[in-house]
């Protein structure tokens with residue numbers, strides 16, 4: 001997600017410092033940005049000059065404090081782990097300029113909780129981009145308990161300026177996107193678990209019947225089954241309502257290391273270089 005966010009800001013003329021603890025991830029991110037810009041050029045969406053200007057707007061850093069020191073806005077998109085994010089926000093709060101807005105791309109962690117570890121909770125906000133960031137139009141803006149209205153408005157205007165369509169929501173478990181999406185994915189997995197239908201049938205019903213571009217099981221593989229499980233746990237714990245309990249099949253798959261596309265297998269199996277959608281052997285009839 002970080003490379004996509006950096007790509008979009010740089011494309012719209014902002015000087016971006018892309019920060020990661022891993023030098024390898026930084027190099028991978030730059031390569032991904034280059035590949036995605038090439039695709040935009042080949043589709044006629046960007047010129048070669050715009051591509052070069054975008055690349056020249058991005059520098060990298062492997063130090064949080066050095067990376068954020070001059071920023072007016074930071075969008076944190078590190079691994080979805082509460083303790084990790086709280087630690088990063090403490091470091092950013094120490095190093096960033098007093099007026100700097102600290103945003104997070106978290107899918108499910110409370111903005112209010114993150115803001116509370118900083119000395120500037122009114123300047124902390126959720127800026128939830130969708131994957132792939134250069135393509136997807138939505139930015140879900142999440143107001144924490146203490147987020148100042150002028151900060152929300154600044155992020156709203158900024159998102160519009162990035163060619164996105166922002167939607168402002170409040171900070172409750174799953175916000176809006178995942179509160180509605182994850183129960184649908186969980187229900188699709190329950191339907192498979194209970195033998196109501198197979199992988200292909202479930203996804204085809206939702207693609208052709210509801211005009212979804214991707215079926216819920218394919219989408220779960222794309223998001224990552226571990227990510228889906230952790231968001232469902234946030235909903236389940238946050239609301240205390242059994243309707244959010246993750247399906248035991250999802251729990252088992254994650255324990256078995258079947259995380260979806262990124263691990264090579266989930267409800268479908270994935271072969272590098274192939275775009276064919278092949279149902280995993282565990283679910284083929």
Ligand SMILES: NC(=O)c1ccc[n+]([C@@H]2O[C@H](COP(=O)([O-])OP(=O)(O)OC[C@H]3O[C@@H](n4cnc5c(N)ncnc54)[C@H](O)[C@@H]3O)[C@@H](O)[C@H]2O)c1
Pocket residue numbers: 001002019020021022025064077078079080081084088105106107108128129130131222223
């Ligand atoms: N993947 C999605 O579809 C998606 C969609 C919307 C939002 N999100 C959210 O975006 C965030 C990132 O998701 P992702 O899928 O890109 O995760 P990822 O695990 O693929 O990438 C996270 C990156 O953070 C880096 N990192 C870890 N600890 C760090 C630290 N202390 N300082 C700096 N960098 C650190 C890792 O090296 C890695 O490159 C998460 O909060 C996730 O919930 C993901």
